[in-house]
Amino acid sequence: MSKSNKWEDHYTRRARQEKWLARSVYKLEEIDRKYKLIRQGGRILDLGCYPGSWSQYCISKAAPGGEVVGVDLREPENLRSEGFRFIKADVLSLDIEWLSGEIGRRDVVLSDLAPSTSGIAVADVSRSLELARKALAIGLSVLRKKGHFLCKVFEGEGAQDLRREISSRFNQMRIVRPSAVRKASREMYFLGLSMVDPSGNKE
Numbered sequence: 001m002s003k004s005n006k007w008e009d010h011y012t013r014r015a016r017q018e019k020w021l022a023r024s025v026y027k028l029e030e031i032d033r034k035y036k037l038i039r040q041g042g043r044i045l046d047l048g049c050y051p052g053s054w055s056q057y058c059i060s061k062a063a064p065g066g067e068v069v070g071v072d073l074r075e076p077e078n079l080r081s082e083g084f085r086f087i088k089a090d091v092l093s094l095d096i097e098w099l100s101g102e103i104g105r106r107d108v109v110l111s112d113l114a115p116s117t118s119g120i121a122v123a124d125v126s127r128s129l130e131l132a133r134k135a136l137a138i139g140l141s142v143l144r145k146k147g148h149f150l151c152k153v154f155e156g157e158g159a160q161d162l163r164r165e166i167s168s169r170f171n172q173m174r175i176v177r178p179s180a181v182r183k184a185s186r187e188m189y190f191l192g193l194s195m196v197d198p199s200g201n202k203e
């Protein structure tokens with residue numbers, strides 16, 4: 001059995017049939033079905049967008065009038081669509097002020113950023129948290145008041161500090177593990193709903 005077949009499951013096959021660029025689309029779809037994050041006309045930032053299924057999903061839900069900006073180290077070459085703009089960058093060294101000026105206010109910031117895993121759990125958790133923390137810093141800077149933030153995190157030391165930080169900046173905080181997350185994976189998603197205004201007023 002080839003390596004790619006080993007990882008194939010019904011989500012992989014369904015994604016191929018339904019012409020999504022990756023099976024991970026079903027994670028976002030499940031979360032979005034429940035929390036209604038992506039709306040028509042929405043302005044979305046998708047951090048770690050390659051190969052593009054989350055952006056593809058957002059473009060389809062936000063049209064007409066929506067706008068999706070994707071950021072990744074790698075260009076999603078199979079995603080060409082009106083309403084999509086790609087910024088090739090390393091999120092960890094991305095200048096937030098510059099990004100903010102480039103893309104303006106966003107309704108939703110998504111991060112499916114994931115490090116290439118080493119198999120050493122402590123190192124992988126720590127690199128995932130570094131990415132998630134940067135995603136949050138970007139979110140806090142570009143989100144409009146009451147905007148939403150979703151980010152992937154690997155379960156482990158330090159994740160609870162990030163959870164507390166999100167809880168203090170958003171009116172509601174949820175931890176979600178969609179059914180499409182593979183059983184053996186440590187990944188989960190932190191969801192901040194309705195960002196409080198910078199003065200810290202919760203409503």
Ligand SMILES: C[S@@+](CC[C@H](N)C(=O)[O-])C[C@H]1O[C@@H](n2cnc3c(N)ncnc32)[C@H](O)[C@@H]1O
Pocket residue numbers: 021022024025047048049050051052053054055071072073074089090091092112113114115116131
């Ligand atoms: C799980 S994939 C995202 C899948 C995507 N949500 C989709 O549905 O197609 C994680 C992505 O994070 C990107 N990534 C990891 N570290 C990054 C960094 N420092 N800067 C930018 N992108 C990064 C990887 O290149 C990879 O494409």
